[in-house]
Amino acid sequence: MDQINKIALIGGFRSLGGSLIWPFIGFALYKVYGFSLDFVSIFYLIQASVNIIGSISGGIITDFLGRKNTMTISIILSSLALFLAYLINLPIPIAGLILLQTYFNNVYNISSTAIVGDIYKGANNLVKAFSRQRVGINAGWAVGPLIGGYIFTTFGFRLLLLVSSVIILVSIPLIKLLPDFKGEGSILSFNINRDFLMFLIPTFLTFIIVGQLGFGILTYYNTVLHFTEFQVGILFAINGIMIVAFQDLMGRFINKRIKLISIGMIIYGLGYFSIALVTNFYLASLDIVVITIAEMIVTPLSQAIANSLASQRSRGRQMGLYSMVTGIGRIIGSSLISELMSYYIYTPTILWGIISSFGFISSVLYYIFLKKIKNVI
Numbered sequence: 100m101d102q103i104n105k106i107a108l109i110g111g112f113r114s115l116g117g118s119l120i121w122p123f124i125g126f127a128l129y130k131v132y133g134f135s136l137d138f139v140s141i142f143y144l145i146q147a148s149v150n151i152i153g154s155i156s157g158g159i160i161t162d163f164l165g166r167k168n169t170m171t172i173s174i175i176l177s178s179l180a181l182f183l184a185y186l187i188n189l190p191i192p193i194a195g196l197i198l199l200q201t202y203f204n205n206v207y208n209i210s211s212t213a214i215v216g217d218i219y220k221g222a223n224n225l226v227k228a229f230s231r232q233r234v235g236i237n238a239g240w241a242v243g244p245l246i247g248g249y250i251f252t253t254f255g256f257r258l259l260l261l262v263s264s265v266i267i268l269v270s271i272p273l274i275k276l277l278p279d280f281k282g283e284g285s286i287l288s289f290n291i292n293r294d295f296l297m298f299l300i301p302t303f304l305t306f307i308i309v310g311q312l313g314f315g316i317l318t319y320y321n322t323v324l325h326f327t328e329f330q331v332g333i334l335f336a337i338n339g340i341m342i343v344a345f346q347d348l349m350g351r352f353i354n355k356r357i358k359l360i361s362i363g364m365i366i367y368g369l370g371y372f373s374i375a376l377v378t379n380f381y382l383a384s385l386d387i388v389v390i391t392i393a394e395m396i397v398t399p400l401s402q403a404i405a406n407s408l409a410s411q412r413s414r415g416r417q418m419g420l421y422s423m424v425t426g427i428g429r430i431i432g433s434s435l436i437s438e439l440m441s442y443y444i445y446t447p448t449i450l451w452g453i454i455s456s457f458g459f460i461s462s463v464l465y466y467i468f469l470k471k472i473k474n475v476i
Contacts, residue, residue, distance in 0.1 A: 102218050103228050105277060107235025109270045110211065113174065114236040116267030117204065118243025119250070120181075120259045122335055123328065124197055125314035125433060126321070127256040132190040136437050139314075142194060143434035149198050150426035153205030158419020161210040166217065166415075167279045169210040171271055177203035181264035188257055205422055213418045216406035217280040225403035226357075230350025233399060234343055241339025248332025280414075294472050295408040295417065299424045301464035302401060306428025307435065308367050308457045309397075312338065312390065315436035315454070319374065320383060322444060330380060334387045341391045349395040357404065361466040363396030368458030375447035393458075401425075432457075 128134045128142060161169045177200050184196040211232075219228040250259050316334070320326040353359050370390035377383045409417040436454065443450040 114239030154423030157206035161415030237342035244335030310429030310432030364462035
C-alpha cells in the first residue's frame with residue numbers, strides 16, 4: 100500500500116471519530132447543557148486561544164518527537180479527554196475537556212500534515228497527495244455526522260462522547276506502518292520566510308468561511324428552517340460523500356492550476372450567501388453541493404502551497420503556524436456566526452452576506468499573492 104493511502108486510511112478513522120461530535124459541540128452546549136449563545140461565542144473564542152497554544156507547541160513537539168510518535172500520543176490523549184467527558188457528564192467539565200481535546204486535535208493535525216510534506220515534494224505532487232488524504236478524511240466525514248446526528252437525536256450527546264473516544268483509537272496500529280521524520284536545529288527556530296507569512300493572511304480569511312460547516316449551518320437550519328439534527332447530518336454526509344467520490348478527480352484537474360484557489364473562494368462566497376435563499380431541505384442539499392465544490396478546490400491547494408513554502412528542517416513548526424491560522428479562522432468563524440445570530444438570525448441576507456464577504460476578499464488576496472510568488476511554487 101502506498102504511503103499516502105496509509106495516511107488517508109488513518110485520516111479516515113480519525114475523522115470518523117471526530118466528526119461524530121464536532122458539528123454538534125456548540126449546538127449541544129446551547130441546546131442540551133443550557134448555555135446561552137453568548138457563552139457559546141465565548142467558548143469558541145477560548146477554543147481559539149487553545150488552538151494557538153496547541154499549534155505552536157504541537158509544531159515543536161512534531162519536530163522534536165517525530166511525526167509518528169506525535170500522531171500516536173495525540174490520539175490517545177484525545178480519546179482519554181472524550182472518555183472523561185462521558186464519565187463526568189457535567190456542563191462545565193464537558194466544555195473544559197472538549198477544549199483539552201481541541202488541543203490534542205491540533206497536535207495530531209500538524210503531524211499528519213507535516214508527514215505528507217516530508218514524503219512528497221513539489222506543489223504538483225503535494226496537490227495530488229493532499230487530495231488523496233482528503234478522500235480518506237472525508238470518508239469519515241461522509242458517515243460521521245450522519246451517525247452522530249442519529250445518535251444525538253435518539254440517545255443524546257453523552258453517548259456521542261463515548262463512541263467517538265473509542266473509534267479514534269482504531270487508527271493507532273496503522274501509524275506504525277509509516278516512515279518517520281523529525282525536524283532539525285533548535286526547536287525554537289522557525290525559519291519562516293516572508294512569503295509564507297503573507298500567505299497566512301488570506302488563509303485566515305478563508306477558514307473563517309470554511310468553519311461555517313458545523314455550528315453555523317446546524318444552528319441556522321435548526322432554528323430558522325426547523326431541520327432536525329439528523330437532516331443536517333445528511334447535509335454533512337453529502338459533503339463527505341462528494342469529496343470521497345470526486346476529490347481525486349478534482350485533484351487531477353486543479354493540479355498545476357494553483358491560481359484556481361481564487362475561483363474556489365468565489366464559489367465559497369456564492370455558496371454561503373445562497374444559504375439566505377434556502378427555503379427547504381432540497382435547496383439546502385443543492386447548496387451544500389456548491390459549497391463542497393469550493394472545498395474540493397481550496398483545501399488541497401491551500402495545504403500544497405503552505406507545504407511548498409515550508410522547509411523540512413522546521414516543517415512541523417511551520418505547519419504548526421499554518422494550523423494555528425486555519426484553526427483560529429474556523430473558531431473565529433464559529434464565534435462570529437454565533438454573535439451575528441444574536442442580531443440577524445432572522446435576517447439571513449445580512450447574516451450570510453457578512454459571512455460570504457470573507458470568501459470574496461480572500462479570493463482577491465490570493466490572486467495578488469500568487470501573481471507575486473509564481474516562480475516560488
